[in-house]
Amino acid sequence: MGVMELPLNLKEFFKKRQFMGQKEEALKKIKHLVDTKFQGSYKSCFDHYDKLGLHNEKISKEELKVMLKDASIGFGDWARSIAASKIIKAVDVNKDNEISWEELKKMIGAHPR
């Protein structure tokens, strides 16, 4: 039996668990932002942040950072910068480093309006 294997696997396991927890927490906070500021409409929320920088039907990293700030996700610019990069990496299907409405819908799941 590999003595070294177990701790490493456990470490990976907890890292994954932590990430899943963070994701759930972030999605909850974004839902709260959408419910309180955009009458429950993810599309209105998307359009609002899309327009902050270049209005191109996509959320850039800078636009996403403002959304995270408004949703109280991450403390400080540095933490939000890392969170924004992680989120974009996770949902950016076409690899243009921006989040389209289709990609955002995939991130939140279900059928947002």
Ligand SMILES: [Ca+2]
């Ligand atoms: Ca934009």
Ligand SMILES: [Ca+2]
């Ligand atoms: Ca994209």
